[in-house]
Amino acid sequence: MDEQEKPLSLVLFSGTDDKLNAAAVLTVGAAVMGRPVNIFLQYYALRAFRAGKVCADHALAWEATDALTHVIRAHPGQHWSELLKQAKDVGEVNIQACALSMDMFHLKQADLDPLVDGIEGVAAFMASVSDGQVLFI
Amino acid sequence: MSTVQIDKTIDARGMACPGPLMNLIGAIRQGQVGQIFEVLSSDEGSKTDIPAWTAKAKHELVEVRQDEGYAHFIVRKAR
Numbered sequence: 001m002d003e004q005e006k007p008l009s010l011v012l013f014s015g016t017d018d019k020l021n022a023a024a025v026l027t028v029g030a031a032v033m034g035r036p037v038n039i040f041l042q043y044y045a046l047r048a049f050r051a052g053k054v055c056a057d058h059a060l061a062w063e064a065t066d067a068l069t070h071v072i073r074a075h076p077g078q079h080w081s082e083l084l085k086q087a088k089d090v091g092e093v094n095i096q097a098c099a100l101s102m103d104m105f106h107l108k109q110a111d112l113d114p115l116v117d118g119i120e121g122v123a124a125f126m127a128s129v130s131d132g133q134v135l136f137i
Numbered sequence: 138m139s140t141v142q143i144d145k146t147i148d149a150r151g152m153a154c155p156g157p158l159m160n161l162i163g164a165i166r167q168g169q170v171g172q173i174f175e176v177l178s179s180d181e182g183s184k185t186d187i188p189a190w191t192a193k194a195k196h197e198l199v200e201v202r203q204d205e206g207y208a209h210f211i212v213r214k215a216r
Contacts, residue, residue: 028155029186032162033193077153086159090166 007036007132015044024083031091144172154182179207
């Protein structure tokens with residue numbers, strides 16, 4: 001993986017476990033294929049990354065009926081936080097908390113899980129996006 | 138049956154995507170150049186992911202063989 005790949009940038013807004021898991025799977029895929037990944041945490045996604053809260057039940061998106069919830073919860077796949085750790089281990093993954101959301105929820109960096117690398121404003125995030133894609137999840 | 142000498146077998150059967158691939162990546166990173174790794178995976182995603190990653194990371198996919206309910210992926214660490 002010598003050539004420089006375009007970064008993949010994810011804005012995580014939703015804080016439900018299914019969306020976080022889908023985002024973590026995309027992150028692993030991009031990281032193993034040599035693409036740098038930038039993650040910007042806003043609103044409910046940021047709240048899911050609070051220290052000690054990562055493995056809490058963050059519920060599922062509204063599409064998840066009771067029957068689907070059972071299927072999703074029974075699946076043996078890894079937790080999104082574990083997938084993100086693996087992605088960081090094999091690739092270049094930078095997770096930043098949105099400064100505005102931090103302020104809104106009265107959070108400091110010490111309130112966040114160590115998966116979060118720092119706090120940045122939206123312009124800094126856009127600088128890291130460069131000419132790569134942005135997905136809003 | 139395969140005739141290549143396997144240095145390490147990773148039994149990832151039952152693991153969900155992308156677990157088998159991640160286990161292969163972990164093993165290859167710790168291994169020596171030239172070593173042959175075999176992954177056993179029942180995950181459908183492995184059928185596309187392991188060849189894609191192996192090509193991207195410039196290792197060699199020696200063989201893919203379907204078994205009952207799982208597949209064998211044999212990869213040589215090339216660099």
